[in-house]
Amino acid sequence: MSAPVTSRRSREVQPARATMRGWKSILKLMAAALALWLFLDATTLQHNAQVSPVGIRRTVALDLLGPIAAVARVTQVSRLETGFNQALGRTATGSGGHTFVVVLPPAASTNTQASTGKAHPPIHPDITTIPPNPMQNPTAANPVRVLLIGDSLGLDLGDSLQNSLASTGVVAATLDGKESTGLTRPDYFNWPAELASDLPKVSPEVVVVMMGANDPQAFPSPSIQYGTAAWNAEYLRRCIAFMKLATSTGATLIWVSLPPMQDPTLNAKVANINAIQKEAAAQVPNVIYVNSNPTLAPAGTFQPYILSGGQNVNVRTPDGTHISPQGGALLSQQVMGIMRTKLGIPLPG
Amino acid sequence: MLFPTIDFAIFFLVVFSLSWILRPYATPWKLFMLASSYFFYAWWNPRFVLLLVAETAIAHFGAQAIASAKTDRGRRNAMVVAVVVLIGILAYFKYVGFMAVNVDNIARSVGLGNVIPLIQPTLPIAISFFTFMAISYVVDNYRRQLEPARPIDVAVYLAFFPHLIAGPIVRGGELLPQIRRRNDGQHIDYARATELIVRGLFKKVVISSFISTAIVDPVFASPTSHSALDALFGIWGYAVQIYCDFSGYTDIAIGLALLLGIKFPVNFDRPYAAIDLQDFWRRWHITLSRWLRDYLYIPLGGNRGSQAEVMRNIMITMILGGLWHGADWTFLAWGFLHGAGQVVGHVRRTRRQAAGLPPVATGHLRRVNQVFWTFQFVCLAWIFFRATSFSNAFAVIGRLFSGWGAPTNLVTPMVVLAVVAVIAIQQVPVNFGERVAAWWSAQRMAIQVGLLSLVLLGITTLGPTGVAPFIYYRF
Numbered sequence: 001m002s003a004p005v006t007s008r009r010s011r012e013v014q015p016a017r018a019t020m021r022g023w024k025s026i027l028k029l030m031a032a033a034l035a036l037w038l039f040l041d042a043t044t045l046q047h048n049a050q051v052s053p054v055g056i057r058r059t060v061a062l063d064l065l066g067p068i069a070a071v072a073r074v075t076q077v078s079r080l081e082t083g084f085n086q087a088l089g090r091t092a093t094g095s096g097g098h099t100f101v102v103v104l105p106p107a108a109s110t111n112t113q114a115s116t117g118k119a120h121p122p123i124h125p126d127i128t129t130i131p132p133n134p135m136q137n138p139t140a141a142n143p144v145r146v147l148l149i150g151d152s153l154g155l156d157l158g159d160s161l162q163n164s165l166a167s168t169g170v171v172a173a174t175l176d177g178k179e180s181t182g183l184t185r186p187d188y189f190n191w192p193a194e195l196a197s198d199l200p201k202v203s204p205e206v207v208v209v210m211m212g213a214n215d216p217q218a219f220p221s222p223s224i225q226y227g228t229a230a231w232n233a234e235y236l237r238r239c240i241a242f243m244k245l246a247t248s249t250g251a252t253l254i255w256v257s258l259p260p261m262q263d264p265t266l267n268a269k270v271a272n273i274n275a276i277q278k279e280a281a282a283q284v285p286n287v288i289y290v291n292s293n294p295t296l297a298p299a300g301t302f303q304p305y306i307l308s309g310g311q312n313v314n315v316r317t318p319d320g321t322h323i324s325p326q327g328g329a330l331l332s333q334q335v336m337g338i339m340r341t342k343l344g345i346p347l348p349g
Numbered sequence: 350m351l352f353p354t355i356d357f358a359i360f361f362l363v364v365f366s367l368s369w370i371l372r373p374y375a376t377p378w379k380l381f382m383l384a385s386s387y388f389f390y391a392w393w394n395p396r397f398v399l400l401l402v403a404e405t406a407i408a409h410f411g412a413q414a415i416a417s418a419k420t421d422r423g424r425r426n427a428m429v430v431a432v433v434v435l436i437g438i439l440a441y442f443k444y445v446g447f448m449a450v451n452v453d454n455i456a457r458s459v460g461l462g463n464v465i466p467l468i469q470p471t472l473p474i475a476i477s478f479f480t481f482m483a484i485s486y487v488v489d490n491y492r493r494q495l496e497p498a499r500p501i502d503v504a505v506y507l508a509f510f511p512h513l514i515a516g517p518i519v520r521g522g523e524l525l526p527q528i529r530r531r532n533d534g535q536h537i538d539y540a541r542a543t544e545l546i547v548r549g550l551f552k553k554v555v556i557s558s559f560i561s562t563a564i565v566d567p568v569f570a571s572p573t574s575h576s577a578l579d580a581l582f583g584i585w586g587y588a589v590q591i592y593c594d595f596s597g598y599t600d601i602a603i604g605l606a607l608l609l610g611i612k613f614p615v616n617f618d619r620p621y622a623a624i625d626l627q628d629f630w631r632r633w634h635i636t637l638s639r640w641l642r643d644y645l646y647i648p649l650g651g652n653r654g655s656q657a658e659v660m661r662n663i664m665i666t667m668i669l670g671g672l673w674h675g676a677d678w679t680f681l682a683w684g685f686l687h688g689a690g691q692v693v694g695h696v697r698r699t700r701r702q703a704a705g706l707p708p709v710a711t712g713h714l715r716r717v718n719q720v721f722w723t724f725q726f727v728c729l730a731w732i733f734f735r736a737t738s739f740s741n742a743f744a745v746i747g748r749l750f751s752g753w754g755a756p757t758n759l760v761t762p763m764v765v766l767a768v769v770a771v772i773a774i775q776q777v778p779v780n781f782g783e784r785v786a787a788w789w790s791a792q793r794m795a796i797q798v799g800l801l802s803l804v805l806l807g808i809t810t811l812g813p814t815g816v817a818p819f820i821y822y823r824f
Contacts, residue, residue: 019540304469
């Protein structure tokens with residue numbers, strides 16, 4: 001074929017030099033290198049184990065890594081890794097997968113940035129100079145400031161919503177999301193602290209939140225098992241506190257519910273999370289609770305496809321959990337509709 | 350189980366030790382390797398081990414039926430049945446949802462209403478890879494290039510964990526003899542294996558992860574929010590990301606197999622140094638390329654026949670090659686672009702040969718020019734491969750024209766360095782890693798241990814917390 005071909009010769013990896021060794025010797029080498037790396041990287045590995053889901057794997061990992069990390073700290077070996085991180089301008093615990101993207105209308109584009117956990121840039125050089133009430137008459141020079149936050153499902157919505165809001169030309173949308181996070185494990189990712197950090201930088205008129213699918217797990221400290229009344233009470237308390245924080249600067253909070261899940265067990269847990277979040281939203285002023293089912297699951301159960309404009313649209317990804325880009329776009333339209341009708345923001349388009 | 354995890358490191362240390370202890374004993378070694386490979390696969394979803402077992406059974410009994418058939422027609426029928434069943438399984442899991450929704454949409458548009466149930470089966474990880482290997486095993490038996498192997502051999506061939514998830518797509522003729530051979534374990538090319546594993550980890554954990562989060566994901570998530578330069582580097586960045594991701598996986602897979610005494614074929618050979626698309630497909634995912642050639646392109650007629658027939662064969666092969674990657678119109682478009690590009694290349698080569706010229710222009714400047722434009726065409730096609738929809742792809746392309754003057758914020762010095770370095774290093778036909786590995790292997794063991802652990806520390810520190818799955822896992 002003149003097309004996708006390669007030589008008919010078998011092209012194998014050939015040893016080009018005398019670098020052979022017996023397996024026992026290699027085993028010693030690999031085991032020693034891994035053990036030394038484990039020692040050098042022990043503090044980070046210990047942190048990663050601490051923030052992993054509660055269970056036997058976490059317990060075993062912490063039991064094994066605890067003494068190693070302690071020795072690494074006593075002997076100052078952990079400084080090597082700390083120095084590595086400091087040279088890179090990062091925290092030792094890292095923040096991979098952290099999305100922080102600011103998008104401004106063209107006339108207000110003084111600073112946009114996508115980063116992986118770096119210091120967040122202010123939207124405007126001097127936020128106090130922004131005229132009030134952009135909600136009533138948003139323009140490119142005086143945009144509505146919207147903060148979008150969430151976990152991986154929140155990012156599924158946030159990516160589309162940020163794009164749709166940006167296309168209006170009168171919204172400055174900031175997306176702050178991190179996969180595998182929620183309100184149950186602030187030891188892994190502290191959303192209240194993150195939000196408290198975002199609010200003065202973004203000064204949002206509207207905050208949109210979608211998260212919770214990772215939350216059905218035990219609270220580690222104090223230990224409260226998921227599925228108990230105590231867990232529900234504690235989760236309600238955290239949701240209320242988070243909602244109060246989000247609205248503390250005068251912003252309106254739009255809280256988007258999680259869609260049904262394909263896995264029955266996860267679906268039951270998500271239903272519980274939704275019920276608690278809805279209860280919390282009812283107790284905090286300036287919170288609009290948005291049920292995503294009319295868009296993503298009109299039948300009230302998991303649906304990979306929905307009818308939109310007379311055509312089937314795939315709204316969920318094959319994992320049965322996440323929202324597809326098309327689903328994210330449709331949900332964005334629902335949220336923007338809420339912004340127009342309930343908040344009275346005259347968004348173009 | 351992902352390669353760059355502690356879970357896998359522990360798993361591999363145990364498997365490596367027991368594998369070499371059991372290697373002198375053929376059947377126990379095969380049973381152990383099969384159990385290890387199924388455990389590795391079950392880590393993701395135990396249910397689908399049954400699917401792997403089912404495909405193994407189909408390949409085995411298909412080969413047996415071919416061998417026992419009395420006539421050529423019987424052999425052919427047995428081969429066709431086995432291949433159709435294997436393709437049917439792949440089609441159900443991978444394409445039924447896509448086909449159903451498109452058929453239903455057409456029916457709705459002509460007023461027929463809902464005519465077909467819409468389902469979206471969970472896609473078993475790596476099904477495209479092990480199904481293609483199973484098909485090649487059956488067809489090679491039919492072509493008398495292989496003799497039917499024992500069931501345990503077929504099972505290990507299909508499930509051997511280093512290649513199981515994302516290739517290389519190894520042929521029966523390459524792997525089965527190595528499975529049967531009893532290696533002594535005293536002559537393992539550990540320096541080469543270590544260099545491949547470290548290189549693969551660096552590509553995946555450091556470069557691919559960085560490029561992905563720093564520029565590719567933001568550009569493709571919200572193309573209209575970024576400048577033309579951001580979009581351009583986002584597209585080039587995706588070329589770098591997918592190369593580092595996929596070739597990184599392959600490097601690790603080849604290195605791990607080498608430590609277990611098994612040699613895999615090369616799967617990548619500096620693809621962005623290709624001088625045309627034909628050359629690109631000799632360098633990119635080589636084992637898929639030769640699979641498409643031997644089991645699709647040549648049976649279609651290959652280079653035989655009229656120029657129109659050759660063009661048709663190229664287009665069919667590349668479009669189906671695109672669909673192999675995923676059930677979406679964007680993958681089909683990716684295959685179509687590569688097919689169309691190769692058709693143009695084929696016509697050009699034919700005309701040059703008819704005029705008494707070499708098929709490809711020679712000369713250093715001409716070569717640089719061809720490498721540059723081939724890379725740009727490959728990047729254009731990658732846009733459709735990465736985009737979530739046609740509108741997303743065209744938004745990215747449109748930004749290349751409309752985004753000049755917008756503020757550029759994603760193109761940082763580190764992004765430029767990573768993109769340029771990965772592309773530039775492919776233009777140099779020297780493997781620096783091999784030289785470093787040769788030097789490293791000449792050191793005393795204590796120094797080797799220290800250096801290796803420091804390199805691992807560097808990779809884990811430079812990489813993000815938690816590693817995203819390899820892009821090719823979902824194929």
